[in-house]
Every structure is written in C-alpha cells, then in structure tokens.
Amino acid sequence: MExxxxxxxxxxxxxxxxxxxxxxxxxxxxxxxxxxxxxxxIELAARLGLSRPTVRQAIQSLVDKGLLVRRRGVxxxxxxxxxxxxxxxSSLYDDLESAGQRPATKVIVNTVVPASxxxxxxxxxxxxxxxxxxxxxxxxxxxxMAYLCNFLPPALIxxxxxxxxxxxxxxxxxxxGITLHSARQTIGxxxxxxxxxxxxxxxxxxxxxxxxxxxxDDTGRAVEYGTHTYRPTRYSFEFQxxxxx
Amino acid sequence: MExxxxxxxxxxxxxxxxxxxxxxxxxxxxxxxxxxxxxxxIELAARLGLSRPTVRQAIQSLVDKGLLVRRRGVxxxxxxxxxxxxxxxSSLYDDLESAGQRPATKVIVNTVVPASxxxxxxxxxxxxxxxxxxxxxxxxxxxxMAYLCNFLPPALIxxxxxxxxxxxxxxxxxxxGITLHSARQTIGxxxxxxxxxxxxxxxxxxxxxxxxxxxxDDTGRAVEYGTHTYRPTRYSFEFQxxxxx
DNA sequence: GTAGTTCGATTGTCCGGACATTTGCATTGA
DNA sequence: TCAATGCAAATGTCCGGACAATCGAACTAC
Numbered sequence: 001m002e003x004x005x006x007x008x009x010x011x012x013x014x015x016x017x018x019x020x021x022x023x024x025x026x027x028x029x030x031x032x033x034x035x036x037x038x039x040x041x042i043e044l045a046a047r048l049g050l051s052r053p054t055v056r057q058a059i060q061s062l063v064d065k066g067l068l069v070r071r072r073g074v075x076x077x078x079x080x081x082x083x084x085x086x087x088x089x090s091s092l093y094d095d096l097e098s099a100g101q102r103p104a105t106k107v108i109v110n111t112v113v114p115a116s117x118x119x120x121x122x123x124x125x126x127x128x129x130x131x132x133x134x135x136x137x138x139x140x141x142x143x144x145m146a147y148l149c150n151f152l153p154p155a156l157i158x159x160x161x162x163x164x165x166x167x168x169x170x171x172x173x174x175x176x177g178i179t180l181h182s183a184r185q186t187i188g189x190x191x192x193x194x195x196x197x198x199x200x201x202x203x204x205x206x207x208x209x210x211x212x213x214x215x216x217d218d219t220g221r222a223v224e225y226g227t228h229t230y231r232p233t234r235y236s237f238e239f240q241x242x243x244x245x
Numbered sequence: 246m247e248x249x250x251x252x253x254x255x256x257x258x259x260x261x262x263x264x265x266x267x268x269x270x271x272x273x274x275x276x277x278x279x280x281x282x283x284x285x286x287i288e289l290a291a292r293l294g295l296s297r298p299t300v301r302q303a304i305q306s307l308v309d310k311g312l313l314v315r316r317r318g319v320x321x322x323x324x325x326x327x328x329x330x331x332x333x334x335s336s337l338y339d340d341l342e343s344a345g346q347r348p349a350t351k352v353i354v355n356t357v358v359p360a361s362x363x364x365x366x367x368x369x370x371x372x373x374x375x376x377x378x379x380x381x382x383x384x385x386x387x388x389x390m391a392y393l394c395n396f397l398p399p400a401l402i403x404x405x406x407x408x409x410x411x412x413x414x415x416x417x418x419x420x421x422g423i424t425l426h427s428a429r430q431t432i433g434x435x436x437x438x439x440x441x442x443x444x445x446x447x448x449x450x451x452x453x454x455x456x457x458x459x460x461x462d463d464t465g466r467a468v469e470y471g472t473h474t475y476r477p478t479r480y481s482f483e484f485q486x487x488x489x490x
Numbered sequence: 491g492t493a494g495t496t497c498g499a500t501t502g503t504c505c506g507g508a509c510a511t512t513t514g515c516a517t518t519g520a
Numbered sequence: 521t522c523a524a525t526g527c528a529a530a531t532g533t534c535c536g537g538a539c540a541a542t543c544g545a546a547c548t549a550c
Contacts, residue, residue: 051535072501073543080465188481189434189454207452209434220325236433296505318513
C-alpha cells in the first residue's frame with residue numbers, strides 16, 4: 001500500500017497530532033482498509049524521522065477514538081466496522097445542522113427568575129437566587145421537534161434572544177470563553193401533558209422522549225441545567241460507545 | 246495534606262497503573278479534595294522514585310476519566326463536581342445488580358431462527374442464515390422492568406437458558422473469550438402495542454422507552470443485536486459525558 | 491499426524507533528559 | 521494608580537534507549 005506520510009517540523013502543530021490526523025484521514029478516506037496492519041512502530045518512526053514515543057502517542061490517540069486496535073505481538077489494526085464517532089457533548093443545534101436538517105429556533109421565554117429548589121440543586125446556587133430561564137422551540141424543516149427549557153447561573157453570559165435564535169446555546173457558551181468539561185444526562189420517556197402536546201403538535205398522552213442535563217465546565221462549576229422534551233417520531237438519541245480497556 | 250503514595254516494583258502490575266489507582270482512590274475517598282492541586286509532576290516523580298513519563302501516564306489516565314484537569318503553567322487539579330463515571334458499555338443486569346436492585350431474568354424464547362433482513366443487516370450475516378434469538382423479561386424486585394430481544398451470530402457462544410437466567414449476556418460473552426470493543430446505540434420512545442403492554446404490565450398506548458444496540462468485538466465483528474423496551478416509570482438511562490479535548 | 495517447544499516479531503513499560511509554551515505573579519515603568 | 525515587562529513554575533512535546541510480555545508461526549519430537 002505504501003501510505004505516504006510526512007510531518008512538518010517547522011509547523012507549530014505537534015508532530016504526534018500531525019501524524020494522527022494523517023492516519024485518521026487515511027482511514028476515513030479508505031487508504032487504510034479495515035483489518036489491515038499499520039506496520040510496526042519502530043519502522044514507522046524511522047520512516048518519518050520521529051521517535052517511537054511520538055509515533056505511539058499518535059497511534060494511542062486513535063486507539064482512544066476507537067479507530068485502531070493494538071495487539072501485542074501482532075501489530076496495530078484498523079478496526080473494521082461502521083464505527084463513526086464516540087458520543088460527544090454536542091448540542092442539538094449542531095447535530096441537526098451537520099445532518100443537513102436546517103434547524104430553526106423560536107425563543108419562547110428569555111427572562112430571569114428565582115431558582116426553584118430543583119434548579120438550585122442542579123446548578124449549585126442558593127434557592128431563590130436569580131437564574132436565567134430560557135425556553136425554546138426547536139424546529140427542523142418547519143416542524144416542531146423539541147421543546148428546550150434551560151437554566152443558567154447569573155452573570156455567566158449575555159443571553160441575547162437574537163443570538164439564541166441563530167445558533168445553539170453551547171456555541172454561545174464556548175464563544176464566551178467557557179470550556180465545557182462534562183455533563184450528566186438522564187434520558188427517559190413519559191406521556192405528554194396537554195400543554196406539552198400543544199407546544200409540540202402532538203396529542204395529549206402521546207409518548208415523549210425526555211432528557212435532563214447538567215453541564216459542568218472544567219472548574220467543576222455547573223453552567224447549564226436543561227430539561228428537554230423531544231417528539232419520538234422525529235428524534236432519537238443515537239451514539240457510539242467505547243469499552244474502556 | 247501529604248498524601249501517602251507508594252509503588253511496589255516487584256508487582257507485575259504496571260507502575261503507572263498502581264499510581265493512578267492510588268490517586269483515584271484518594272479522590273474517591275476524599276483525601277484529595279476537589280479543586281486542590283496535585284503537586285508538580287517532577288516532584289511527585291522524585292518522591293516516588295519514578296520517572297516523569299510514568300507519572301504523567303498515571304495522571305493522563307485519570308484526566309481521560311474526567312477526574313483531573315491539567316492546566317499548563319498552573320498544575321493538575323482535582324475536578325470538583327458530582328462526576329461519577331463516564332458511560333460504559335454496560336449490561337442492564339450489572340447496572341441493576343450494582344444498584345442493589347436484585348435483578349431477575351425470565352427467558353421467554355431461546356431458539357435458532359433464520360435472520361430477517363433487519364437482523365442480517367445489523368449483524369452482517371446473510372439473510373435467512375441461522376441466528377440465535379433470545380427474548381428475556383428482566384425484573385427488579387419482582388416487577389417487570391424491561392423486555393429484551395437479542396440476536397446473536399451462530400456458533401459464537403453456547404446460549405444456555407439456565408446461565409442466561411443467572412447472569413447477563415455480556416458477562417457470558419466475556420467469559421467465552423470475546424473482547425467487547427464498541428456499540429452503536431439508539432434510544433427512543435413510542436407507544437406500547439397490546440402485546441408489549443401485556444408483557445410489561447402496562448396499558449396499551451402507554452409510553453415505552455426503547456433502545457436498539459449493535460455490539461462489536463475488537464475485530465469489528467458484530468456479536469450482538471438487541472431491541473429492548475423499558476418501562477419509563479421504572480427505568481431511565483443516566484450517564485456521564487466527557488468533552489474530548 | 492499431532493502435540494509441544496522454540497523463536498522472531500511486535501507492542502507494553504520504563505527511564506532520564508532536553509527544550510518549548512503557557513500561566514500567574516511580582517516587578518518595573520509611565 | 522495602572523499598564524507593560526520580566527521571571528519563575530508548571531505542563532506540553534520530543535528524543536533515544538532498554539528490557540519485558542505476549543502472540544503467532546515455524547519447527548521438532550513423539
């Protein structure tokens with residue numbers, strides 16, 4: 001096969017990252033076929049003029065992504081399966097947009113309210129302290145798809161209605177310099193109340209998919225609490241899991 | 246704080262793993278408080294008689310788990326939040342058991358059938374070729390909780406009804422030498438049919454939580470396809486997500 | 491022919507060092 | 521007082537080497 005790889009030492013991009021990106025592209029592109037061996041690390045390092053630790057670091061990052069599998073005494077193989085991408089902390093807006101669904105958002109509520117006990121507990125703030133409350137209807141192809149209710153701690157970001165309608169909440173937070181770190185999610189189902197059915201153009205009692213999420217930044221601070229309801233005929237959660245070795 | 250750490254060089258357990266386990270235990274136990282600095286890597290290495298790469302490998306594994314955060318020029322901090330554990334490729338049986346729910350399984354169907362088009366596509370086998378079909382009712386505290394319908398490729402493992410009732414499917418597969426690698430999951434909701442309602446002691450039309458999953462081993466081979474329905478009043482999916490840096 | 495053994499190949503672990511980059515703080519200057 | 525500069529501290533990247541553990545296949549012995 002003789003895959004052509006090269007690194008640019010004058011680039012500020014780390015060498016291991018350059019290599020891992022080229023390998024990932026080769027896998028995506030099909031130049032590295034599933035099941036094929038990657039060639040041993042020593043030889044690969046010599047060919048590229050890199051040290052073995054650097055090459056290992058590149059390979060390891062792809063193993064973590066689930067694209068490669070290492071076998072001691074055998075070599076490193078490309079995983080062959082319809083593996084796409086592990087679950088990411090993604091926003092519904094981005095998901096829809098990358099799926100070509102042309103999302104639209106209608107902001108229903110954008111105000112400041114005192115925190116209820118539930119919200120206060122989730123965000124780690126005092127009860128009755130001020131929090132932002134945002135309610136949005138998310139549409140795809142003009143059809144209602146989900147009703148999103150979010151709470152944000154005060155003084156975190158400017159929640160501008162126009163911006164909220166043009167993009168997703170996560171993108172706004174990232175743009176405000178917040179580095180998202182982790183989130184705790186709960187996915188369930190229940191029957192729609194009359195009010196919920198009205199908002200989503202469903203019948204009362206129709207099954208709804210629900211998701212609650214608390215998102216934390218890298219200091220451990222809760223930056224968002226959300227309660228979402230989805231129309232199960234229009235939306236489902238789909239993701240990839242990796243086994244921790 | 247002066248955390249006491251030590252490694253046993255005569256142990257076959259890798260040094261970096263010994264260290265990461267001790268650090269994780271210290272975090273879990275509270276000896277390392279959230280937000281506290283971990284002390285610089287150089288000094289830590291010197292104190293333990295290890296090299297810096299080894300210490301870094303230990304720390305990195307905890308960063309990957311979401312327990313620590315590194316900041317260049319600052320140090321390594323313990324994440325303070327109710328972070329428990331990222332989503333794992335776990336079995337419902339194990340989940341229930343570790344939650345102290347005393348799971349029980351009733352095998353309804355355990356037979357070999359020709360693969361339908363849907364099953365054949367999911368498992369990557371020829372249509373109408375033989376596959377195992379397993380249907381189980383999963384109970385907790387004597388109450389029905391989920392109805393599990395699984396398909397396995399032929400000649401993969403012995404599917405013994407008695408074993409299926411005593412443990413989970415994943416545990417059986419692991420015991421048969423299969424190394425699980427990844428899975429593709431879809432979670433949705435829909436109204437219960439009359440037959441489904443009967444099996445789960447629900448009303449017809451009641452909302453059900455559904456999950457479909459295809460599991461792959463490390464060679465990329467599909468080893469299981471499952472279609473599960475859960476009672477949303479009894480069960481919901483709860484998990485932790487990490488942002489990929 | 492079959493089972494057990496040896497051996498080469500490959501990844502896993504670990505070391506010690508070097509320099510670059512980023513951050514936060516103290517110092518300095520206007 | 522406030523902003524710019526410089527410095528120390530810490531992690532990020534990279535090197536070259538050494539030995540151990542494991543797998544698969546060829547080989548040998550029965």
